[in-house]
Amino acid sequence: MPAQRRELRAQGRKTMRRLADAGLQVFAQRGYHESRVDDIVRVAKTSHGTFYLYFSNKEDLLRTLAIDCASEVEGLAAELGPIDSGSGGELALRDFLARFVSTYRRYGVVIRAWMEDQVSDRDIDRLGVRAFTKIATALGGRMEEAGLDPSQTQASAAALMAMIERSSYAITSRDLGVDDEAMVDSLAVLVHRGFFGASATQSRATGSRQ
Amino acid sequence: MPAQRRELRAQGRKTMRRLADAGLQVFAQRGYHESRVDDIVRVAKTSHGTFYLYFSNKEDLLRTLAIDCASEVEGLAAELGPIDSGSGGELALRDFLARFVSTYRRYGVVIRAWMEDQVSDRDIDRLGVRAFTKIATALGGRMEEAGLDPSQTQASAAALMAMIERSSYAITSRDLGVDDEAMVDSLAVLVHRGFFGASATQSRATGSRQ
Amino acid sequence: MPAQRRELRAQGRKTMRRLADAGLQVFAQRGYHESRVDDIVRVAKTSHGTFYLYFSNKEDLLRTLAIDCASEVEGLAAELGPIDSGSGGELALRDFLARFVSTYRRYGVVIRAWMEDQVSDRDIDRLGVRAFTKIATALGGRMEEAGLDPSQTQASAAALMAMIERSSYAITSRDLGVDDEAMVDSLAVLVHRGFFGASATQSRATGSRQ
Amino acid sequence: MPAQRRELRAQGRKTMRRLADAGLQVFAQRGYHESRVDDIVRVAKTSHGTFYLYFSNKEDLLRTLAIDCASEVEGLAAELGPIDSGSGGELALRDFLARFVSTYRRYGVVIRAWMEDQVSDRDIDRLGVRAFTKIATALGGRMEEAGLDPSQTQASAAALMAMIERSSYAITSRDLGVDDEAMVDSLAVLVHRGFFGASATQSRATGSRQ
């Protein structure tokens, strides 16, 4: 009888949270597959037995994290407003990217597990597909508003997502000498110009069409 | 160190090649970490012992494959010609992308291992960094020729690489209903326009500015 | 490093002791190198996994045993009293030898590993060198008290140790038709006469100089 | 059909000797059990296949070496002359010890395999038992001539052999700062005095009773 999803009291919820946070941390450091349940319980300052009191297995922990992550990512999609070709659009884009990177800082492992197809579990996969479909759809819509030929929408949105996700990965996991700010700025300009029809001379700096 | 780099006769070379090919195949199917030496030797129709006659361990096989892959990727970088904003540029770009995807079809595992930081081995990593630095440099150079602001080169090249690599991954590993041709065409148009200053109405079809 | 030196509860300590005892037994039967972890856990009536819960590997088990053995051997050295050339000296010597043989019955494997240089591990070696240096020093001191030319002390002590160790090995491991008593008696007389200046006619039997 | 003991022509004999010498060398370095056939054939500059052309297995090589060693050791026993308590005796003893150490330098592995009971092969064992019984008998006889109580002969001879063998092991295998000469001198004095009734003041240096 695998323990699970009972009503939890305060202490139980706290322990579960400790384990989830530890999972996020350990997965981020070592990668999901290389992470050991042992590491997780050590970080969470609890025991093996306790782990299986709250999660039926390692994958179940990832699934739990994936649910949280999906809801955060879908939130981003829902809140993505119009992006015009002017400096206002760039700012909106910048804001979106900053929030995405911040989500990635917390849930990078989950997103990578989705993008790099690290787990075979159907449920986890579905969560990722749905969340990223929403983001891609939102971005595609905004691009069409900005004048993109609809036949190109899908490919463009996919390409854009790849850029954003990999850049977030790079900034959060690889040791580059670049800080979030700088990288988000660069990316915003690039994306604005490449996907939302901003002209080369336009930028937050000038703020006006020329 | 019983294994490696001795003079091999014809038969030995053949077996080694069988193992390398089997490695490529199994790694591609299951991912590097989830692949079992056992699977590889079964595919190569040889024995466990024989594997260790040619490779000192699983990682060593990956390293060997990485060397081949790096040389192929660096070849691509070396042969990347100028890409103008006209239809000739699009064709050149299309050709480059097609070759990249074809390399990815063979060496996808290795490239993913590099990009997804799957192995801790320094040597393997170095090979990847070097090869992709060359490609990024080559692309960056071509973008600058096409008028890109040099301060944006590095970020642009990195973003472009991400797009190309992830797209190749998608087309070769995920089950999309898209064939290589269509996807390379789409990507070429997109990249040409987004990174090499082609205008929206321009395309191979018309080939002329309007 | 999942194994080792945590706080153990009663049950854990018991299991660890069972494993250590099993190690002693199996090592003694087959020799350290020829012993299989498999044999040890079978004797200890536990599982493979449990072994690695308490020892990080086979060598670590030997190291643990070596620590115990060293402390017992050093105890012998510390308690070695003066050995005069009379029958009292012979009795003291006999007592020492009997205790050494008894230690050998338990820790023979470890002592052999030291003496026959069976393991390359530095720590294990150091333990042996230290313990036997102490014994040799103690014996040397007693021999000098009994009139030995100090320039001969080191060689004499070494030779004596060799005799004692090999004899203990013979009596405990080889199938000789001799029991401990008889052999210790013989050895005591021999050593007393050869290294502590007892005259040929002297012995426990007479107990007096003639 | 295990290859063996056919008539060998010049080339064959040469190859077999190369293998035997390589075995002696590799066994001495790593110990019998830790030696790999691979190491032996590499040192002998030949192949695995060739090894099994001359020896039916690793143990067979040791057996072959043991035969040679036994004959050399038995030679020593046969040539051991009387050892009186005077300086002539010491010289004779010194000569014997020097020859034993020299044999040990070549055949140490074999002698250790006998003494440390490293192999279970009956034949190899028998060879060792016979050879060392001869030496022990010879030494025992000489000791009796020198006045030893016959009831003590066997134990004394065994103890003496242990001393000689272990000392030879120490000098040939362990890194002591002592050269053969010095050690043989020390040992000769010691043994002469302890087992052949020489008085403490007697030695090669003075050569006369005082």
Added chain:
DNA sequence: CATGAATGAGTGTTCATTCAT
């Protein structure tokens, strides 16, 4: 609710020996 202990299937690697040329 919590935990230390136990488990055993699974995996990488070694190496003596045999085989085909």
Added chain:
DNA sequence: AATGAATGAACACTCATTCAT
């Protein structure tokens, strides 16, 4: 006479999961 290639049984060690307290 020689050799490179092949084999597979054997072994050490790992780790997700279950159990007893």
